[in-house]
Amino acid sequence: MKVTGSTELYAVLGNPVRHSMSPVLQNAWIQAHGFKALYVALPVEPDNFEVALQGLAASDVCGLNITTPFKERAAAAALRQSDRVKLVGAANCLTLDRAGRGYDANNTDGDGLVADLDVRASDWRELAGQIVVLGAGGAARSILAALSAHSQKPIHVINRDQDRAQQIANQLNPEQIQVGTWQDLPQHLADASLVINATSQGLNNQSPFSPDFSPTQPDAVIYDTIYSPRMTAYLESAKASKRRYFDGLGMLAGQGALAFQYWFGVLPDIKGGLKTLEEAFAG
Missing domain, CATH: 3.40.50.10860 (Leucine Dehydrogenase, chain A, domain 1)
Known part of the structure; x- marks a missing residue:
């Protein structure tokens, strides 16, 4: 150059x-x-x-x-x-x-995730089942806005601060976006087709977490916005459940x-x- x-x-x-x-x-x-x-x-x-x-x-x-x-x-x-x-x-x-x-x-944050899904999991729009987004911070807000713009699937937002999550849902699309708690995560994962970790949990191996993804659709996509490390405990759990999984490098x-x-x-x-x-x- x-x-x-x-x-x-x-x-x-x-x-x-x-x-x-x-x-x-x-x-x-x-x-x-x-x-x-x-x-x-x-x-x-x-x-x-x-x-x-x-x-x-x-x-x-x-x-x-x-x-x-x-x-x-x-x-x-x-x-x-x-x-x-x-x-x-x-x-x-x-x-x-x-x-x-x-x-x-x-x-371009949220649309960048959608663009990556279109490359690495191009069937994500056609899969049966709702979308689950973990977190309601800045990254999650951008992702939710993009998902709502690109898909009519129901979206469930899981967050500790229910008021914050509901405020985002009301601002973006309250008919499409529902709010849930971490305690209720298993029922929100049931039959989900796409699950996105938009929290910082697992970044640099700090506060790792590993949900049980077995209730999701067999062809579900499990996505972690983190890419350091590339294989988080969250993605290891997806692998153990034989689900498709992708890190945030895409x-x-x-x-x-x-x-x-x-x-x-x-x-x-x-x-x-x-x-x-x-x-x-x-x-």
């Missing part, structure tokens, strides 16, 4: 962010499509986030991915918000508006591909992006 004075710059902002695999993913796609661009990771101190955005826009940094803990603040600081950003209150993808010297905000590829499409106007190969991430993760 040859860098010149005309090379466009893209970046992921977060704190921490040095561990991010997005530069590996995005630069592979940039090279494959022959764009004169470079993607880097930029750590930002929490007190400096809005100032950093202003400086990056003034310096013609063309696009940004936003990760923890800045997604809500990115949405608030944007010149314009997509309908999805307005709905979920968070942005993970910013695109430079050169005329306004600021950024337009999008959210969601990273999916949301990154949709961000790439916003910036460059072309959707890159998600399956190829996942392979790039798998190789980087293994190496």
Whole structure:
């Protein structure tokens, strides 16, 4: 990749962010499509986030991915918000508006998971049975919004804070989305076709949990948004129940591909992006 004075710059902002695999993913796609661009990771101190955005826009940094803990603040600081950003209150993808010297905000997190399902479990929409989403935090909100937009299946949200979960359901689609408790999880899993862990339980092997997936449909898809480690106790339980299971590395590829499409106007190969991430993760 040859860098010149005309090379466009893209970046992921977060704190921490040095561990991010997005530069590996995005630069592979940039090279494959022959764009004169470079993607880097930029750590930002929490007190400096809005100032950093202003400086990056003034310096013609063309696009940004936003990760923890800045997604809500990115949405608030944007010149314009997509309908999805307005709905979920968070942005993970910013695109430079050169005329306004600021950024337009999008959210590709939930749609990235759907895009991954379309690649790795393309029959998920046709399967009989409800969808179960574990958690009602920021990631879950984005996932629920995308699932509701892409499927008419009943969705059950399992969360400790019932009021928070009900508020999300009421905001998105109260007729489609029902709220349940962790104590009632077995009955919500009964005949489920898709179960998604949208909590941080199991991340870096912290607070692992392993639900019994035997009540789900035999062809159910068990999905963990976590990809570190790639095989969590949650997925081990799915494997023991002989269910299909996937980690969150594909969601990273999916949301990154949709961000790439916003910036460059072309959707890159998600399956190829996942392979790039798998190789980087293994190496």
